[in-house]
Amino acid sequence: MHVPFFTFRDFPVGLQQRIEEALLTELRKNQLILGPSVTAFEEEFGQYLGGGDVIGVGNGYDALVISLRTLGVGSGDEVVVPANGYIATINAVQQVGAKPVFAEPDGHTYNITAETVGPVITPRTKVVLPIHLYGQSCELDALLTLCRNHGMELVEDFAQAQGTLYGGKPVGTFGKVNATSFYPTKNLGAVGDGGAVVTQDAAIAHWVRQYHNYGQSRRYEYAQVGINSRLDSLQAAVLSVKLSCLNELNAVRKRLASQYHEALAGIGDLILPVAPAGPNDHIYHLYVVRTNRREALQVFLQKKGIQTLVHYPVPPHLQPSYQHLGYRQGDFPLTEELASTSLSLPLFPGMTDSEQEYVVEQLKSFFP
Ligand SMILES: *Cc1c(COP(=O)(O)O)cnc(C)c1O
Numbered sequence: 188m189h190v191p192f193f194t195f196r197d198f199p200v201g202l203q204q205r206i207e208e209a210l211l212t213e214l215r216k217n218q219l220i221l222g223p224s225v226t227a228f229e230e231e232f233g234q235y236l237g238g239g240d241v242i243g244v245g246n247g248y249d250a251l252v253i254s255l256r257t258l259g260v261g262s263g264d265e266v267v268v269p270a271n272g273y274i275a276t277i278n279a280v281q282q283v284g285a286k287p288v289f290a291e292p293d294g295h296t297y298n299i300t301a302e303t304v305g306p307v308i309t310p311r312t313k314v315v316l317p318i319h320l321y322g323q324s325c326e327l328d329a330l331l332t333l334c335r336n337h338g339m340e341l342v343e344d345f346a347q348a349q350g351t352l353y354g355g356k357p358v359g360t361f362g363k364v365n366a367t368s369f370y371p372t373k374n375l376g377a378v379g380d381g382g383a384v385v386t387q388d389a390a391i392a393h394w395v396r397q398y399h400n401y402g403q404s405r406r407y408e409y410a411q412v413g414i415n416s417r418l419d420s421l422q423a424a425v426l427s428v429k430l431s432c433l434n435e436l437n438a439v440r441k442r443l444a445s446q447y448h449e450a451l452a453g454i455g456d457l458i459l460p461v462a463p464a465g466p467n468d469h470i471y472h473l474y475v476v477r478t479n480r481r482e483a484l485q486v487f488l489q490k491k492g493i494q495t496l497v498h499y500p501v502p503p504h505l506q507p508s509y510q511h512l513g514y515r516q517g518d519f520p521l522t523e524e525l526a527s528t529s530l531s532l533p534l535f536p537g538m539t540d541s542e543q544e545y546v547v548e549q550l551k552s553f554f555p
Pocket of ligand 1: 246247248249273275276318344346347368369370380381382
């Protein structure tokens with residue numbers, strides 16, 4: 188049997204057809220950049236998130252860069268990011284001229300917390316930029332309190348957590364300004380690049396609407412020197428369709444995760460993802476297990492036709508691109524351990540029970 192890590196065969200009956208129809212309809216409208224479909228999606232996603240402004244942009248990285256710019260983050264500022272985060276988030280901090288400062292994650296949720304962020308705060312820290320990693324919400328109350336006490340802003344990277352709740356409220360609405368990505372494999376994925384900035388602050392929203400479209404205030408009048416980072420209409424049309432069943436797709440992921448959890452408990456040295464009871468929610472963008480035999484397991488599963496991935500094999504502080512920060516092996520022991528032991532198992536909404544049973548069977552046969 189072949190089990191892919193992810194496939195677009197992830198749709199409930201009829202969804203693929205609705206997406207194809209939406210694309211064709213959009214194409215025939217003859218308005219491919221900005222326009223009514225983008226506005227409609229922005230409004231729908233804003234409503235889904237419980238209010239606030241959504242501004243579609245070119246991709247998740249741009250959404251992060253723009254979010255940081257709205258707060259005036261730049262040279263001389265520090266931004267706290269997860270040491271085990273995705274490179275895009277760190278690059279965004281670097282791009283605006285600020286210094287990324289890494290915080291270790293919590294050993295159970297793999298998210299940064301007030302306890303791990305506290306020790307790396309300095310008088311220069313302007314923003315705390317958590318990622319709701321793998322789809323699990325961070326402990327936002329404690330992070331918000333920490334930010335308030337130190338005059339810092341919170342900016343959420345919720346690229347992996349569209350639809351995740353914290354205390355019953357969607358993540359991506361807690362920070363002053365927040366960023367997400369619609370990269371095709373995300374839970375709310377487009378059929379190309381896309382992203383969004385989300386804020387409850389009308390002045391910030393107004394600034395972003397100009398900035399992402401060359402700074403345009405009225406047709407051919409430019410209030411500021413902006414950039415070009417726009418969500419295109421084809422993506423917006425697809426995203427409206429996907430958004431209409433996002434909760435359904437996330438529920439399927441949760442069911443698959445709990446099935447893995449039950450079937451894999453106590454096998455070998457496997458450490459399964461932990462989603463503590465409480466305000467946190469987990470929508471399993473990724474189902475990440477840990478084992479000391481990661482390399483061997485990955486090769487074994489590959490031979491059995493099961494595709495797995497590693498998120499992420501080399502942490503940012505050890506990347507060639509971040510040598511200038513002066514970190515070394517050993518500086519973030521937990522992050523480094525996660526990088527060498529983590530393995531993401533196949534999990535996508537269209538995964539069949541027999542595919543999942545096959546993965547479980549092979550995992551059981553690998554561990555004596
Ligand atoms: C995917 C992702 C991004 C970047 O999104 P792009 O749209 O690919 O630029 C940023 N942060 C996190 C946590 C992501 O998972």
